[in-house]
Amino acid sequence: MHTDIGNALGGDPALTRDGLDELDADVATAHERIADGMADDAFGYTALNLPETADPDRIRNAVAPFADSEAVLTVGIGGSALGAATLCNGLESETDAYFLDNVDPEHTSRLLDSLDLSRTAVNVVSNSGTTAETLSNFLVVREAMADAGVDWAEQTFVTTGPEGNLRNLATKHDLPALDVPEGVPGRFSVLSTVGLAAAAIQGHDIEAVLAGAAEERDRLAGSLYDSPAYAYGATSYALAERGAVTNAFMPYAESLETFAEWFAQLWAESLGKDGRGQTPARALGATDQHSQLQLYRAGPRDKLVTLVRPTERADRGIPETDLEGLSYLGGQSLGTLLDAEFEATEASLTAANCPNVRIEIDRVDERGLGELLFGMEAACICYGELADLSTFTQPAVEWGKKAARGLLGGGEFAEAQAVRGKDRLVVE
Amino acid sequence: MHTDIGNALGGDPALTRDGLDELDADVATAHERIADGMADDAFGYTALNLPETADPDRIRNAVAPFADSEAVLTVGIGGSALGAATLCNGLESETDAYFLDNVDPEHTSRLLDSLDLSRTAVNVVSNSGTTAETLSNFLVVREAMADAGVDWAEQTFVTTGPEGNLRNLATKHDLPALDVPEGVPGRFSVLSTVGLAAAAIQGHDIEAVLAGAAEERDRLAGSLYDSPAYAYGATSYALAERGAVTNAFMPYAESLETFAEWFAQLWAESLGKDGRGQTPARALGATDQHSQLQLYRAGPRDKLVTLVRPTERADRGIPETDLEGLSYLGGQSLGTLLDAEFEATEASLTAANCPNVRIEIDRVDERGLGELLFGMEAACICYGELADLSTFTQPAVEWGKKAARGLLGGGEFAEAQAVRGKDRLVVE
Numbered sequence A, B: 001m002h003t004d005i006g007n008a009l010g011g012d013p014a015l016t017r018d019g020l021d022e023l024d025a026d027v028a029t030a031h032e033r034i035a036d037g038m039a040d041d042a043f044g045y046t047a048l049n050l051p052e053t054a055d056p057d058r059i060r061n062a063v064a065p066f067a068d069s070e071a072v073l074t075v076g077i078g079g080s081a082l083g084a085a086t087l088c089n090g091l092e093s094e095t096d097a098y099f100l101d102n103v104d105p106e107h108t109s110r111l112l113d114s115l116d117l118s119r120t121a122v123n124v125v126s127n128s129g130t131t132a133e134t135l136s137n138f139l140v141v142r143e144a145m146a147d148a149g150v151d152w153a154e155q156t157f158v159t160t161g162p163e164g165n166l167r168n169l170a171t172k173h174d175l176p177a178l179d180v181p182e183g184v185p186g187r188f189s190v191l192s193t194v195g196l197a198a199a200a201i202q203g204h205d206i207e208a209v210l211a212g213a214a215e216e217r218d219r220l221a222g223s224l225y226d227s228p229a230y231a232y233g234a235t236s237y238a239l240a241e242r243g244a245v246t247n248a249f250m251p252y253a254e255s256l257e258t259f260a261e262w263f264a265q266l267w268a269e270s271l272g273k274d275g276r277g278q279t280p281a282r283a284l285g286a287t288d289q290h291s292q293l294q295l296y297r298a299g300p301r302d303k304l305v306t307l308v309r310p311t312e313r314a315d316r317g318i319p320e321t322d323l324e325g326l327s328y329l330g331g332q333s334l335g336t337l338l339d340a341e342f343e344a345t346e347a348s349l350t351a352a353n354c355p356n357v358r359i360e361i362d363r364v365d366e367r368g369l370g371e372l373l374f375g376m377e378a379a380c381i382c383y384g385e386l387a388d389l390s391t392f393t394q395p396a397v398e399w400g401k402k403a404a405r406g407l408l409g410g411g412e413f414a415e416a417q418a419v420r421g422k423d424r425l426v427v428e
Helices: A017-039 A045-053 A056-066 A079-090 A105-114 A132-147 A165-173 A193-201 A206-218 A228-241 A254-271 A292-298 A334-351 A366-387 A395-407 A414-420 B017-039 B045-053 B056-066 B079-090 B105-114 B132-147 B165-173 B193-201 B206-218 B228-241 B254-271 B292-298 B334-351 B366-387 B395-407 B414-420
Strands: A002-004 A071-075 A096-100 A120-126 A156-160 A177-179 A246-251 A279-282 A303-310 A356-361 B002-004 B071-075 B096-100 B120-126 B156-160 B177-179 B246-251 B279-282 B303-310 B356-361
Touching (some): A002 A228, A017 A045, A017 A228, A017 A366, A045 A206, A056 A156, A056 A177, A056 A193, A056 A206, A071 A079, A071 A193, A079 A193, A105 A132, A105 B334, A120 A132, A132 B334, A156 A165, A165 A177, A177 A193, A193 A206, A206 A366, A228 A303, A228 A356, A228 A366, A246 A292, A246 B279, A292 A334, A292 B395, A303 A334, A334 A356, A334 B395, A356 A366, A395 B292, A395 B334, A414 B334, B002 B228, B017 B228, B045 B206, B045 B366, B056 B156, B056 B177, B056 B193, B056 B206, B071 B193, B079 B193, B079 B366, B096 B105, B105 B132, B120 B132, B120 B193, B156 B193, B165 B177, B193 B206, B206 B366, B228 B303, B228 B356, B246 B292, B254 B279, B254 B366, B292 B334, B303 B334, B356 B366
Parallel strands (some): A071 A096, A156 A177, A246 A279, A246 A303, A303 A356, B071 B096, B071 B120, B156 B177, B246 B279, B246 B303, B303 B356
Antiparallel strands (some): B002 B356
């Protein structure tokens, strides 16, 4: 992973090279804390050890019974699904991957109707074994399998913590069970059992994912100028402090669309606290430069735009043409056009004083995704250290969970009362 | 469409009922200007006449030759694709719909490899007939059809302006041709030929889409308290002026995911100018309440959160269970759970003083989508009037287009020089 922060300097919000140099002393301190956290296997920080501690053989063995599946269905929500989806949607495979990461009844029914359940492996992912959405979906999937005459226990495995419903279920029905690593919040779990199992069933080289991640880990260093991950984290932090409240995250590759979603959850949930944080806004190049670019260039100067691309792609030529005004395209390729648009967007933002960062990997493959995923995690943790935030907690997410549970009669929670007191002003 | 702005008041940024009452005089003026624009068929405003001026019979006739297609492939970018995608991805059909709205060579190749091109109808959409991305993709599709032994001219139709490459091509090869309506910018074109053709091939009731839109048009009135669309536009504007720089747009339905994308382009491209505008950040409920909610609730008080849902869904029961701690779920339904989460998120935001708006339709069907699409367009135009912005232009998008074209040798543009002058500070 390369990070080019040249265009992050001298724009509006204003960040100077001197400002960055000054911040670099804090990056050194942040790096020490991060390295200490890794060495101590401290909560959260231990996620950065996964390139070494994840056990790809263990994962391969657990999913071996499902090697011939036509599809793999991951039932999970938030960090329990998005890491796996990033890998599966980023890489091509003959085995389809699906995700039940919502509780939309219409979507669930359509998806289950479309699958050959007798050829589908099901991975139920919940650390606690009590996540309402995940367990509800699992109960629905199990019923659909029974209705289809399929033995659910033959095709299901679980990824869960040391105890709870899913662990008990695995024991009772002799299901393969993968361990959620201790001390790793869901949004930092992509490089573990949680993110890698579905990719393994799809036949992807999960060792290469970990090798790419390890490469970024080896580049963590006491200066932002020596570490692509910290360069991004520190620059984002410095710009946010100066008024870049939005991080418009825009990969130029369809295969990185889910990666942008994964980034958005990582950034929002880790850094959105104490009245601070930077709002991630997902976009996709070149498509969105036909709309979002208007806002980025001419709207409020409150943004950092993050542009991500692979430097190599399997390209495709544009046929020669005699269509009027289009001869300049003939003999070019779609990849050349996409790169020209990338560079034009970058220049367009810079000319309008909108700070932007370029992040590049060689290819969207296992290794490249490993680099990106680890790099963004380390960037996020670096930002959290610099801002003195509690990066690994998510107290505000819990409020809504309790309120929903209370509404459904799952216990008495003060939060549920607030729901019932809503002010209405309805225009119809 | 119902808009409930009760939770938009009394939060932070602070908007009071008095403040809204005061703004209502400006809404009356805005409505007059909008009504005048509609009456005069003025540029942009005429989009609000589409419920009446669109000709569904004409569309049905043009696409009749493609009724037996297995799939419909729309080749377009920005507003030329996103409206159609919103309808096609929102509604279920046995005819698949695909979109080439990017120039990613890997994505294009994978998609074309996966299609039975002999059973695929192709709709090429470009008002000018010179859009680089669209015409490049069309040339690639045409070549792929030739390689597959398919007569492209038998399966292709165009949606374009009165002259240009696509119009000439249609004449030369006797292709069905639909007219892009005059005076309607791409992002406001969903209720025209541009948005409706693919949906018609999928067998959807496009008259019902227009009827839903007409219903919202009939509710446009000189007070925000009488018009759900203006209630939303005026509230968004008032909050943006008070510091809600982000509009977190969060439907609670998987089928509305593309609608959120469509909203994001509408809002960004129409209102992001003169250093103003509100940044749309897409999210999806309930999934993203496991991450984004942390930021919305505990991060900076710079947001409006827009929650959208249908009040009716085809529900699905959750089977009874003896799993520990989950008996409260058994006998409920996924829809009940999703609604509880919606209401919990709403209350969670309100308890944290984060302004939020609830928008509801009866169902995600043709009529409901027509209401939503028209409602958001009218809301956007209302916002633009209140903020005195040039809602229907997109000058900043053009800069990047020229730069890209210059880079590819398609002419001499000063913009292309700026690209070559990039400052680099690479960390690797």
